[in-house]
Amino acid sequence: MQDHQNKIINFEYAPSIESIDIVNIQPKNKLFIDGKFVEPTSKKYFASINPATGETLAQIADANAKDVDLAVKAARKAYTKTWSKLSGKERGRYLFRIARMIQERARELAVLETLDNGKPIKESRDIDIPLVAAHFFYYAGWADKLDYAVPGKEIKSLGVVGQIIPWNFPLLMAAWKIAPALACGNTVVLKPAETTSLSCLLLAQIFQDAGLPDGVVNIVTGAGETGAAIVNHPDINKIAFTGSTDVGRIIQKAVAHTDKKLTLELGGKSAHIIYEDAAIEQAVEGVINGIYFNQGHVCCAGSRLLLEESIAEMFVGKLKSRMEKLRVGNPLDKNTDIGAINSAGEYGKIKKLIESGIAEGGEYFEPSIQIPTKGYFQKPCFFNKVSSAFSLSRVEVFGPVLTISTFRTAQEAIMKANDTQYGLAAGVWSEKGSKIHKTAAALKAGVIWANTYNKFDPSSPFGGFNESGFGREGGRHGLFPYLSIK
Numbered sequence: 143m144q145d146h147q148n149k150i151i152n153f154e155y156a157p158s159i160e161s162i163d164i165v166n167i168q169p170k171n172k173l174f175i176d177g178k179f180v181e182p183t184s185k186k187y188f189a190s191i192n193p194a195t196g197e198t199l200a201q202i203a204d205a206n207a208k209d210v211d212l213a214v215k216a217a218r219k220a221y222t223k224t225w226s227k228l229s230g231k232e233r234g235r236y237l238f239r240i241a242r243m244i245q246e247r248a249r250e251l252a253v254l255e256t257l258d259n260g261k262p263i264k265e266s267r268d269i270d271i272p273l274v275a276a277h278f279f280y281y282a283g284w285a286d287k288l289d290y291a292v293p294g295k296e297i298k299s300l301g302v303v304g305q306i307i308p309w310n311f312p313l314l315m316a317a318w319k320i321a322p323a324l325a326c327g328n329t330v331v332l333k334p335a336e337t338t339s340l341s342c343l344l345l346a347q348i349f350q351d352a353g354l355p356d357g358v359v360n361i362v363t364g365a366g367e368t369g370a371a372i373v374n375h376p377d378i379n380k381i382a383f384t385g386s387t388d389v390g391r392i393i394q395k396a397v398a399h400t401d402k403k404l405t406l407e408l409g410g411k412s413a414h415i416i417y418e419d420a421a422i423e424q425a426v427e428g429v430i431n432g433i434y435f436n437q438g439h440v441c442c443a444g445s446r447l448l449l450e451e452s453i454a455e456m457f458v459g460k461l462k463s464r465m466e467k468l469r470v471g472n473p474l475d476k477n478t479d480i481g482a483i484n485s486a487g488e489y490g491k492i493k494k495l496i497e498s499g500i501a502e503g504g505e506y507f508e509p510s511i512q513i514p515t516k517g518y519f520q521k522p523c524f525f526n527k528v529s530s531a532f533s534l535s536r537v538e539v540f541g542p543v544l545t546i547s548t549f550r551t552a553q554e555a556i557m558k559a560n561d562t563q564y565g566l567a568a569g570v571w572s573e574k575g576s577k578i579h580k581t582a583a584a585l586k587a588g589v590i591w592a593n594t595y596n597k598f599d600p601s602s603p604f605g606g607f608n609e610s611g612f613g614r615e616g617g618r619h620g621l622f623p624y625l626s627i628k
């Protein structure tokens with residue numbers, strides 16, 4: 143009997159590795175300025191690694207303030223001479239073409255994203271890249287309908303926008319930024335995160351192939367200093383940033399004395415509330431998806447689980463057995479659920495936070511699954527029976543780490559959920575619609591999912607409150623930050 147059970151539990155999956163033959167990674171990757179790939183004036187390059195192996199994938203150009211200035215000049219010229227002169231219909235045509243070309247090259251983009259970022263191929267293939275194309279399609283549709291987006295108002299494009307994005311969804315964040323900016327008639331200088339530049343540079347090739355006029359989108363690679371050069375450039379009209387709350391603060395200070403528009407999409411510590419009358423099996427799956435999707439490198443991750451006391455023990459038991467079946471490993475394997483932590487730095491940070499949680503006395507659980515010894519891999523885990531004062535209930539870990547607390551009444555659940563300096567997202571599970579509505583209305587978060595989690599759609603606005611930032615991306619609301627509305 144014991145043997146038989148073990149066989150079922152330890153059912154092995156035959157590896158199913160996605161081929162990497164489709165991608166052609168250049169050893170040296172230049173900057174994309176004014177429609178061409180150009181050497182950085184510094185002549186300096188830095189390495190981008192594959193976090194699943196620790197091996198170097200390619201060298202990436204390090205743009206300095208002079209390169210950023212060249213990119214801004216190209217964007218300004220393109221804005222004045224071509225892009226702002228096109229009709230919305232013509233801009234839309236380019237965006238539709240780009241969206242179709244992204245679909246045509248979807249597999250190549252997915253494999254490259256997985257190699258450079260470490261996320262499982264099933265996520266880059268089925269979530270990231272389809273959403274990238276969907277964003278371009280969605281905003282392509284708005285380009286000639288902007289007058290209907292804000293009826294009765296006079297609207298105008300802003301000019302040159304500077305965009306700085308993180309490494310957790312490299313190409314998707316680029317799409318969230320570039321598609322609405324171009325639809326509204328602006329031109330762009332974008333900086334990808336230093337650990338994940340490659341997919342953005344492939345997107346630049348797609349822009350070239352689509353015949354997008356030179357200078358409409360410029361991509362400058364580099365780290366914080368390159369980002370700061372964008373933020374501080376005097377000829378930029380708007381900054382859009384997604385990343386850490388700390389850097390968000392620096393950026394807000396830097397633009398405070400200017401007339402630059404600003405949107406910030408920052409961190410989160412989102413609550414995931416499970417009432418006793420929830421569909422339990424689905425809710426377990428929802429919690430897994432909420433926190434372990436993309437290794438937990440998700441700003442809106444459901445990182446604080448709040449369970450109704452009457453079901454807590456049973457729910458935690460089910461969660462544990464589900465976690466014993468999660469497959470952590472080679473991101474290129476189509477069976478993999480959890481891939482590699484994006485960088486040595488993030489890996490070290492997560493490890494340290496877990497250790498601090500254990501030292502603080504949190505009831506720690508990790509499954510007994512095997513994980514690779516090479517590369518940066520972290521087992522999914524949680525801290526059970528913690529209070530709101532527990533450090534990991536408050537700090538954004540940005541990794542596969544969950545905290546679990548209980549509540550007895552809806553009022554207590556809401557109070558605990560709102561007890562955070564953030565306000566990005568939340569999830570509520572109950573089979574009773576009125577309970578969901580009542581709870582959702584009382585939660586202070588930008589996005590609230592009911593009986594699901596981490597679902598994204600380009601037509602739905604996304605953004606936060608408090609230290610999670612301000613401004614919305616996606617949907618009709620996502621147009622407003624890229625327009626002057628009078």
Ligand code: NAI
Pocket residue numbers: 306307308309310333334335336364365366367368369370373384385386387389390392393407408409410440441488491538539540
């Ligand atoms: P980060 O905020 O430093 O990086 C995000 C982007 O900002 C990158 O492109 C980076 O090069 C750029 N940047 C860095 N310093 C800058 C500056 N002074 N001016 C302009 N741009 C600058 O985030 P990092 O260091 O990669 O991650 C640290 C922590 O931040 C994570 O562990 C996580 O907790 C949080 N984070 C949250 C994200 C979210 O989506 N909410 C995304 C990335 C990180």
Ligand code: MG
Pocket residue numbers: 190191192193257258259337338
């Ligand atoms: Mg990398």
